[in-house]
Every structure is written in structure tokens, then in C-alpha cells.
């Protein structure tokens with residue numbers, strides 16, 4: 433169960449995505465000693481970052497295989513787009529993200545480590561808010577957005593492909 437590690441005023445949720453994120457970031461920092469999370473060593477932080485990179489690649493690769501098998505090509509990596517989508521189809525203005533269940537706070541698989549729980553709860557909440565803000569920025573720029581959960585790709589690759597084909601007909 434994801435939720436803020438500290439009370440967030442109800443009014444914050446009524447704000448625009450993006451602004452909402454800024455407010456939560458500010459609240460978060462105000463709750464931290466020296467602006468840092470307690471009990472998270474640089475070593476621990478690096479180790480988790482390494483895990484993150486690996487998981488992203490595995491999930492990305494799973495989608496890449498689905499696309500290749502279906503004969504879909506034409507995606508690029510556009511670093512300048514908000515949120516740096518994992519796949520971007522310029523001809524269809526379609527951005528696809530593959531979200532790791534842990535890092536993006538999947539409610540189905542949602543697991544929060546018991547160690548440093550407030551840290552993880554808050555960090556994962558912030559990631560979710562950031563995803564929502566990214567979606568909004570892309571959509572308001574006329575870009576279609578699809579997000580897949582890691583578990584969806586693992587369990588229902590064919591359904592993921594169907595969703596892509598609906599927005600990106602060959």
C-alpha cells in the first residue's frame with residue numbers, strides 16, 4: 433500500500449500535475465534532516481540505482497522483442513522529450529514507457545522494503561507523481577502516451593501489443 437510518509441494537505445492533490453510534484457518535493461525536503469533521507473548511505477543508494485538500471489533494461493528488452501516479432505520498427509530514443517520515453521515513434525508521435533513495478537509503485541505488485549520504509553514510500557510516491565506530470569506534458573504537446581507495467585509485459589505481452597497497434601497502426 434503506497435501512501436505518503438507524512439501528511440500531505442488535501443489541497444495539494446487538487447493542483448496541476450507538475451505543480452503537485454513541486455509541492456511534494458518541497459514538503460519532502462522540509463521533513464528531511466539536512467535535506468537528506470536518514471539511514472540511506474551513498475553505497476546503498478548506488479546499489480539500488482544499479483538494480484534500477486538493470487531492471488529497466490530487462491523490461492525494455494521484453495517490449496523490444498514484442499515489437500520485433502510483430503514487425504514493428506521506426507522507434508527512436510529522443511532524450512529531449514519529457515520523461516525520456518523508452519520508445520518513441522516520431523511518425524506516430526507516440527511515446528511508450530515501460531515502468532518497473534517497484535520503481536513506479538505498481539499497486540498490484542507494490543512492494544515497499546521494510547528497511548527505511550518512510551524513505552521508500554515517499555520516493556515511490558514522488559516517482560508516481562513524476563510519471564503523471566510527464567504524461568500530462570507529453571499529451572499537451574500532442575504526443576500519445578502508453579505506459580506498460582513490467583508485470584503486464586511479462587504476463588500479457590500480446591495485450592500490450594494490441595494496445596500499441598490501436599495507437600500505432602501499421
Ligand SMILES: [Zn+2]
Pocket residue numbers: 533538539540541542581582583584
Ligand atoms: Zn506490477
